[in-house]
Amino acid sequence: MSDLGEFALIARYFERSQHPLPTQVVLGIGDDCALLQPTPGMQWAISSDMLVSGRHFFADVNPRTLGHKALAVNLSDLAACGARPVGFTLALSLPDADPAWLQGFSQGLFALADAHHCPLVGGDTTRGPLNICITVFGETPPGQALLRSGARAGDDIWVSGTLGDAALALHCLWGRDQLPAEALALARQRLEQPTPRVALGQALRGIATAAADVSDGLLGDLGHILERSRVGAELEALDAINLLAARAHITGASGTFDPHSQADSTALRYVLSGGDDYELVFTAALESRLQVESAATGCGTRVTRIGRIVRDPGVTVKAPDGSALHGPWASFDHFAT
Structure with a gap:
């Protein structure tokens, strides 16, 4: 005392x-x-x-x-x-x-x-x-703030950094999953010491059409953009699953995606609904791809295109063969958990 x-x-x-x-x-x-x-x-x-x-x-x-x-x-x-x-x-x-x-x-x-x-x-x-x-x-500056309400059909969907490793670390600490000690240390750092993408956010002013930070899970936070913008989204499962830095340690995969694999399904769940990543999910016009990549390079931050905005509401996660995937993907909710 x-x-x-x-x-x-x-x-x-x-x-x-x-x-x-x-x-x-x-x-x-x-x-x-x-x-x-x-x-x-x-x-x-x-x-x-x-x-x-x-x-x-x-x-x-x-x-x-x-x-x-x-x-x-x-x-x-x-x-x-x-x-x-x-x-x-x-x-x-x-x-x-x-x-x-x-x-x-x-x-x-x-x-x-x-x-x-x-x-x-x-x-x-x-x-x-x-x-x-x-x-x-x-x-x-007035009129330049990134909001959730500006996404348009045809826009690319981008994510900064990596996703899912924080949630994977948490599940390992709970004893629900396993990682080698070195991989767990890196994943735990993502959980306990996230990197706020402040420079990237400022660099995207005038380029991104909408943005949100990924705190409660990609699908949930992208969902806020979709709701405010009154649009939907199509996500590519292969692009999304490769956002999990520790993927190889739980799937042994080398760039492919098997929708029937339990390990790949688990990895995809961490990416889509894990949370605690504090990365940015944002949208930008297709013709702005070079500007997005230049802004990210200038900030020393990785960005990945994972899908596109569509007119019809809702989110479709697509396998490499174009078929729609379905899974137990639910983002974190303080009052529902």
């Missing part, structure tokens, strides 16, 4: 007076409110996410990786909007003020914050079950 008080806790682990604030932050930590001033001609982009112990992370998770993930999931929302980070607030409920835990958590949090020039500008702490709530602030 630590005798560290609330204000001493904040001062020791979360105040960083030696770090200069961006011009948009007029006043940071120290008063009842932070004061933010948007860059002239820009709009605010604001998002909140909550991480709850036992629901979003294991109680014994490394606090440094938890600090990283807590901010990463919020920065991923800014990325999906094409916004540049400005600052964030942190509301933190702790069962105890453990100095070692706080040191690790704040180090992971600020390492990612510094990488994206996104300072902590305020928040709150209290005693209670471990619960982390971050609100992040970004800015984007």
